[in-house]
Amino acid sequence: MKKICFLIFIFSLILTIFPLSFAKKKSTGKVEGNVFSDERFGYSLTFLSNWKLKTEKEASLIRATLTKRNYEVDRSTRFASYEVTIPTIIIMADSTTLSLDEFSELLIESPKKLTRGEEYRLKLDFLTDAEKVEEKEFLMDSVSAKMLIFRKKYLKTIEDPQELSAPEAGNVFVEESIAGYLLLFKNATNVFVIQFSCERQFLTPNRREFTTIMEGWRFKK
Numbered sequence: 153m154k155k156i157c158f159l160i161f162i163f164s165l166i167l168t169i170f171p172l173s174f175a176k177k178k179s180t181g182k183v184e185g186n187v188f189s190d191e192r193f194g195y196s197l198t199f200l201s202n203w204k205l206k207t208e209k210e211a212s213l214i215r216a217t218l219t220k221r222n223y224e225v226d227r228s229t230r231f232a233s234y235e236v237t238i239p240t241i242i243i244m245a246d247s248t249t250l251s252l253d254e255f256s257e258l259l260i261e262s263p264k265k266l267t268r269g270e271e272y273r274l275k276l277d278f279l280t281d282a283e284k285v286e287e288k289e290f291l292m293d294s295v296s297a298k299m300l301i302f303r304k305k306y307l308k309t310i311e312d313p314q315e316l317s318a319p320e321a322g323n324v325f326v327e328e329s330i331a332g333y334l335l336l337f338k339n340a341t342n343v344f345v346i347q348f349s350c351e352r353q354f355l356t357p358n359r360r361e362f363t364t365i366m367e368g369w370r371f372k373k
Contacts, residue, residue, distance in 0.1 A: 180192070180208045180210055180215045181215060181216060186199050188216055190216070191372075194342070194372040195339075195369060197243070199218055199368060203220050204218065205217070205218045206218075213245070213271045213272070213275070214242060214243065214244050215243045218243075219238050219239065220238060220239040220240075223236075223350075224357070226351075236351070237349065237350060239350035239361075240349055241346065241347070241365065242276065242346065243346050244276075245343070245344050246268060247341050248266075248267075249341065250343075251338075252296075252298070252336060252338045252343070255336070255338070255343050256298055260300070263279055276334070277347065278349070282303065283304070284301070285301045286300075287300050290335060290337075292335070292369050295338075296337065297336060297337035298335070298336045299334075299335055300334040300336070301331075301332075301333055302331065302333065302334065303352065305329045306327075306330065308326050328352065329352045330349050330350065331350065332347065332348040332349035332350060332355065333347070333348045333362075335366070
């Protein structure tokens, strides 16, 4: 009898744990064609076919990451080996009782004071060692948004031009920078942070595609 009761207990425990395990594996959104839908935060995004979108597992702060498929590289350089920053859009969403201004100030100045501030700091390039160049206004489906323009310097590895004729060419570091934007906006209690970044010299052509993608944002009615 004890054995039967124990088996019933184990079976009940499995039935309880299984739905929880299944819920953890739920995706942050659904992709149909070139439309991403996030039911939890109530929006959809139509993106360009030249970009690929990757979702995450719940309950991720990052809802989706878009990377450009056919991105440009600096073909003017005669150095065959160098690092490339792929144009990337990171979509993050959270809930907060703070106003957009309060949230924005903490995110930029003191992200650790936010509930998930460390995650923001680790995932967003422009929250560490970056220079804010300008601030503009933007609209996300008629919702006012802050557009913060950033530039961040880094060291790129290339082949040493003085060593190209040598049997074993060496590497040198040159200073480069990534550039892009942080978009911050709020709808009800949901706050959204979107980072767009790419190599500085390709900001202008990629900015047009980024703007087109953001114009495809729609809140669920």
